Amino acid sequence: MGLDKSYLDYPERSYGMDHQRYEWSMLHERKKTQWPNNKKIALWVNVGVQFFPLNQQGIPFKVPGGMTKPYPDLRHYSLRDYGNRVGIYRFFKAFDKYKITPTFAINTRLAERIPYLTETIKERGNEILCHGYHMDKLHYGGQNINEEKELVEQAVNGLRELTGQAITGWISPAKNESENTPDILAQNGIDYFCDWVNDEMPYDFKTKNGILTAMPLTTELDDQFIILNNLxxxxxxxxxxxxxxxxxxxxxxxxxxxxxxxxxxxxVLGQPHRIKYLEYILDVLGSHEAVWSTSATEILNAWKNN
Amino acid sequence: MKEDPGYYDYWPYENRPKIKWPNGAKVAFWVAPNIEFYELNPPNNPFRKPWPQPNPALPGYTSRDWGNRVGHKRQMDLLEKYGIRGSISLSTALCDHHPEIIALCKERNWEFFSHGIYNTRYTYGMSESQERDMIKDSIETIYKHTGQKCAGYLAPALSHSENTLDLFAEVGTELFGEEAGFYSCDLFHDDQPTPIHLRSGKRFASIPYSLEMNDTIAYLVQKITPRRYGQELKDNFDRLYAEGAESGTIMCIPTHNYQVANSHRIKAYEKALEYITGHSDVWVATGKEIATYYLDNYYDASLTDINNKKNRYGIR
Incomplete structure (x- = not known):
């Protein structure tokens, strides 16, 4: 009886991480980062512009925020769609009023489906990063590598064509990845990705195709996490x-x-009863002298220049 | 399988022998930061999946890595500010992976106790000899890297066998005699220390570690707000402090750096620590100090009282 004896083997038990993707280091021991103009806090407001398909496959799991009821789950489909029809226009007004520079993380399928919104974001001139093809096209351990390569190419190239932007940033749906995702992203001209929420500052992430930067887009303050998950x-x-x-x-x-x-x-925050709390926060942060509101790539470049 | 773990007897929370903590303190207060290592590719255990997604399960893995890269130092600075020495519930593989963290704790004379080797290796399904080997490895690792003789145990991810406490006590004795393996954090049945029955008959105590005040339970299971958590800590303290005038109680805050040290949570935690340590009759201690004091001063009187009540009322 008992478990297979390999259960008491610890092949990765040595200095550093239990994988080779990045170096182990503690935040407080690193070189200090200086932001431009003596700012203290770089504010990265990242807006998820998402498409949750009605015919969700849920492979290998149901994406958080996706359909939960038997087909056709009109309640969740339309409530998510609300954000792209109504909520996001409240966001635009708030960003402009409080002089906030947002970054938009767009599902390519959404950009295909709603040219009006894609054009509106393009005209605003804000940075766009790729949030995968759509919320039900997950990247996951054990995924066929060719299938995943096609998925990344379809998402990244498609968004480049639709937006005319270089598209150098990436967030996987549900921030989930396969063991190959970083290698495939680097191969497709991605410079930074936001799936590894293990730091407060950017850091170098090794891939088979060069170095990516992992950017710290925390889940802990995500409105979906706090309001929908934590209630x-x-x-x-x-x-x-x-x-x-x-x-x-x-x-x-x-x-x-x-x-x-x-x-x-x-x-989430674009609902009529919630928007004032976003506006309040944007007001507090946007008017604070220590805050630098800017895009993800600007933050990345400033960090690299240190 | 048994109806009852058999580790302790029923012992009503009234008319017990009075506990007096050092210097007349009403509450023995300890903070137990879990310093853990979760694996990116843990092996399968037939009884429990480590992560909800297939490996690599980034959401869980990366947030825990954040705890080591960022959170640990933040909480350490906070505990130092309020004169609290941490009692580390340690995934002992962390000694190999992240010796810098161990060094910071050693500099501050913090206590280390065993929390298994990795928090993604569960006790479920292990044979007795496998569990004994795992526990022995963890105690030896602590000694090798810190020079401390491990006094306490919290099973990895709170995964147990029927023999967990027995094995921990026996391995402690085998390695270091009575100096190691004498308290457990695995039982949540009381607000005071209690004697534990072991097959070896070793003097051994359960020290309240509080699942209720555990930040991971508060934030991941109960999903409460940080400010609410801070209030619950104060409420928990207030009641234990008041009751401690009758007989000394224990308050423990078990923490995880990937939870409590987040920038939006640490302020509420700090306010609670400031409140608690701002009271005069609080003994700020470590798990081992509390266990030792109890075993030296009240263990025998507790056993006598328990046995008297058991003989009088019996058990069906």
Whole structure:
């Protein structure tokens, strides 16, 4: 009886990580980052512009935020669609009013389906990054590598054509990956990706096709995570963002510049009863002298220049 | 399988022998930061899946890695500010992977106790000799890297066998006699220490570790807000402090750096620590200090009281 004896073997038990993708290092021991113009906090407002298909396959799992009821799950389909029809226009107004520079993470299928919205975002001139093909096209361990290569090419090249932008950033749906995803992304001209939420600052990530930068887009302050997963109110979301901001600002006094990343979704905070809490936060942050509101790539470049 | 684990007797929370902590403290207060290593590609265990997604399961793995890269130092600075020495519930493979973290804890004279080797290796399904080997490896690793003789145990990911506490105590004795393997954090049946029955008859105590105040339970299971968590810590303390005037109680905050040290949570945690340590009759201690004090001063009186009540009322 008992488990196979390999269960007590520990082949990766040695210095550093249990894989070769990046170096182990503690944040407080690293060189301090200096942001331009003596700013302390780089604010990265990242907007997920997503398409959740009605005919969800759920392979290998149901994406959080996706359909949960038997087909046709009209309630979840239309409530997500609400964000792209209504909520996002509230976001645009708020960004402009409070002088916030957002970055848009777009599912390529959404850009294909809603040219009006794609054009609107293009005309705004904000950075667009690729959020995969759509929310039900997951990247996952054990996925056929050729199938995944096709998926990445379809998503990245498609978005480049539709937007005219270089598209150098990537977020996988559900921030889930296969063992090959980083290699495939690097092969497709991606410079940075946001799936590894293990740091507060960017770091170098090794792939078979060169170095990617892992950018710290925290899930912890994500509106979907706090409001839909944790079932907190939008006011509680705002409280948590404020507490995080104050803490990070204080940390910069001894440790150099920090990033406050807010991953938000128009189908969550774009609702009429929630939008004022987003506006409140954008007001607080946008008017603070220590805050630098800018795009993901600008933050990445400033970090690289340090 | 048994109806009852058999580790302890029923012992009502009234009319017990009075516990007096050092310097007349009402509450023995300890903080137990879990410093863990979760694997990216853990082997399969037939009784429990490590991650909800196929490996590599990034959402879980990366947030825990954040705890080591970022969170640990933040909580360490906070505990230092309030004069608290951590009692580390340690995935002992971390000594090999991240010795820098071990060094920071050693510099501060923190206690290390065993939390298994990896938090993605479960006890479920292990034979007795496999579990004994795993526990022995963990205690030896702590000694090799820190010079400490491991006093306490919290099973990895709270995965147990029927023999977990017996094996831990026996391996402790085998390696270091009575100096190791004498308290457990695995039982949540009381707010005071209790004697534990072991097949070896070793003097051994359960020290309250509190699943209720555990940040991971609060944030991942109960999903409460940080400010609410801070309030619950204060409420928990207030009641234990008041009752501690009658007989000393224990408050433990078990933490995980990937939860409590997040920038949006740490302020609420700090306020609770400030509140608790701002009271005069609090003994800020480590798990081992509490267990040792209890075994030296109250273990025998507890056993006598339990046996008297058992003899009087019996058990059906």
């Amino acid at each position: 907190h109110s939008a006011e509680d979301w705002a409280n948590q963002v404020e507490d995080a901001f104050q803490y990070l600002l204080n940390e910069t006094t001894s440790q150099g510049g920090r990033i406050l990343s807010l991953n938000i979704h128009p189908w």
